[in-house]
Amino acid sequence: xxxxAQAYSQTLGQEESIWFKIxxxxxxxxxxxxxxxxxxxxxxxxxxxxxxxRIYFLSEIDYMRHALVDNVDNYGKYFDGLKxxxxxxxxxxDGALWQKVRQPQQPYFHPNVYASYxxxxxxxxxxxxxxxxxxxxxxxxxxxLEQTWTLAADMVCRALFDRxxxxxxxxVFGAVxxxxxxxxxxxxxxxxxxxxxxxxxxxxxxxxxxxxxxTLPEAVISAxxxxxxxxxxxxxxxxxxxDPSMFEWDHQQVLDxxxxxxxxxxxxxxxxxxxxxxxxxxxxxxxEKIRREGEQIYGDREPNGDDIxxxxxxxxxxxETLRLYPPAWAFIRTALGDDTIAGHxxxxxxxIVMLPYLVHHSEKYWDRPEEFRPERFxxxxxxxxxxxxxxPFGAGKRFCVGGQxxxxxxxxxxxxxxxxxxxxxxxxxxxxxxASVTLLPKGGLPFRLRELS
Ligand code: HEM
Numbered sequence: 001x002x003x004x005a006q007a008y009s010q011t012l013g014q015e016e017s018i019w020f021k022i023x024x025x026x027x028x029x030x031x032x033x034x035x036x037x038x039x040x041x042x043x044x045x046x047x048x049x050x051x052x053x054r055i056y057f058l059s060e061i062d063y064m065r066h067a068l069v070d071n072v073d074n075y076g077k078y079f080d081g082l083k084x085x086x087x088x089x090x091x092x093x094d095g096a097l098w099q100k101v102r103q104p105q106q107p108y109f110h111p112n113v114y115a116s117y118x119x120x121x122x123x124x125x126x127x128x129x130x131x132x133x134x135x136x137x138x139x140x141x142x143x144x145l146e147q148t149w150t151l152a153a154d155m156v157c158r159a160l161f162d163r164x165x166x167x168x169x170x171x172v173f174g175a176v177x178x179x180x181x182x183x184x185x186x187x188x189x190x191x192x193x194x195x196x197x198x199x200x201x202x203x204x205x206x207x208x209x210x211x212x213x214x215t216l217p218e219a220v221i222s223a224x225x226x227x228x229x230x231x232x233x234x235x236x237x238x239x240x241x242x243d244p245s246m247f248e249w250d251h252q253q254v255l256d257x258x259x260x261x262x263x264x265x266x267x268x269x270x271x272x273x274x275x276x277x278x279x280x281x282x283x284x285x286x287x288e289k290i291r292r293e294g295e296q297i298y299g300d301r302e303p304n305g306d307d308i309x310x311x312x313x314x315x316x317x318x319x320e321t322l323r324l325y326p327p328a329w330a331f332i333r334t335a336l337g338d339d340t341i342a343g344h345x346x347x348x349x350x351x352i353v354m355l356p357y358l359v360h361h362s363e364k365y366w367d368r369p370e371e372f373r374p375e376r377f378x379x380x381x382x383x384x385x386x387x388x389x390x391x392p393f394g395a396g397k398r399f400c401v402g403g404q405x406x407x408x409x410x411x412x413x414x415x416x417x418x419x420x421x422x423x424x425x426x427x428x429x430x431x432x433x434x435a436s437v438t439l440l441p442k443g444g445l446p447f448r449l450r451e452l453s
Pocket of ligand 1: 268269392395400401403
């Protein structure tokens with residue numbers, strides 16, 4: 001275990017991490033129900049004191065818009081407890097530094113380039129479809145999140161870095177999930193024995209996980225380029241690190257950006273696909289409509305970028321899944337200066353926990369919010385929607401840089417997977433939510449795969 005990994009394991013679950021503090025709420029049987037009742041009772045802004053720290057839970061869109069858009073510069077990103085995952089990547093930093101780090105990467109997320117990513121996505125998808133074919137023959141249950149996470153990692157590595165995934169995604173992502181599951185933090189914290197810091201047995205697991213995680217970016221960089229493409233996100237970042245005029249960039253920045261993409265750019269997509277397949281297993285008529293749409297739009301040939309634009313029903317299914325199960329269910333910020341929200345005096349240093357999950361499930365903005373109804377997102381529906389009532393990718397200037405790419409990946413993957421396979425739910429009853437750093441299904445997503453003739 002490296003000393004860096006060891007050091008990280010010692011800070012894991014520190015009591016000052018909000019993810020640790022809110023774990024009593026989020027570990028409850030119905031975490032979102034508890035948060036909803038609290039927020040409804042308090043009018044959408046709930047102050048909670050944890051020793052010297054105050055946290056405000058927000059569930060009203062006006063208050064979220066205030067922190068995300070109107071007074072955005074007063075609310076800094078909060079990543080304590082997750083530093084080992086992201087380092088000082090773009091997603092964690094603010095102000096001028098954030099701009100300098102985001103700027104050179106932005107063109108690789110411009111809608112104009114997405115069509116050029118399609119062939120790379122397709123290679124990853126074909127690999128997965130072949131794998132599914134073998135799994136279908138065994139009839140054994142599979143953990144869908146392992147499947148979709150592997151697919152998402154393959155898509156990101158090929159499209160953005162021109163690399164085949166140079167590590168075993170199952171092992172690495174399993175380990176990282178253990179680390180980011182705040183509910184486990186308490187049991188894996190360091191404890192003091194006779195005044196000396198000594199590691200409890202369970203602490204080895206997350207330290208090892210972080211040890212493995214820290215090796216990934218270099219593994220990506222040193223892997224053989226797949227197609228020797230010159231213009232890739234990875235190459236532009238490596239050039240920035242060498243450019244003396246770009247003093248915000250160094251090699252460590254590249255490593256941290258890679259970590260960010262390997263987690264924030266893969267787990268979210270994987271969850272969206274996994275939850276979509278669960279919803280389809282409960283609504284076979286929707287899966288059938290997706291199949292028919294694929295047949296009409298691209299038939300037996302390989303889909304291209306234009307086809308993806310036309311798969312509007314499949315897109316509605318993805319967007320409705322993101323409403324019901326937003327992978328980023330909470331956005332956390334630190335107040336940088338004093339402010340007022342909902343009549344409460346916010347002091348510099350107070351934490352804000354915004355809850356897009358509650359907005360997505362609010363009867364104020366959605367008719368029968370608990371029902372799965374992809375029609376809500378039919379083309380043109382955005383005009384009828386209340387602004388900021390749909391926030392799966394955040395809002396304001398810190399909006400997800402990969403949001404459109406994620407939609408393209410998930411629409412393509414769902415269309416192709418559903419056309420060739422039926423994923424049958426193999427769990428006991430519907431999955432319960434584990435509100436970890438992302439919105440996970442408790443106990444995974446077990447499915448059996450059937451290949452359609
Ligand atoms: C369905 C999939 C995805 C969801 C639901 C999602 C969600 C989000 C959300 C909510 C934020 C903003 C968080 C906040 O304001 O605190 C965010 C930021 C970000 N996301 Fe995504 N994301 C997805 C896919 C991706 C992909 C595919 C990539 C890249 C390959 C990506 C890269 C990023 C980055 C780099 C940021 C930070 C942007 C910044 O701070 O400037 N995401 N994402």
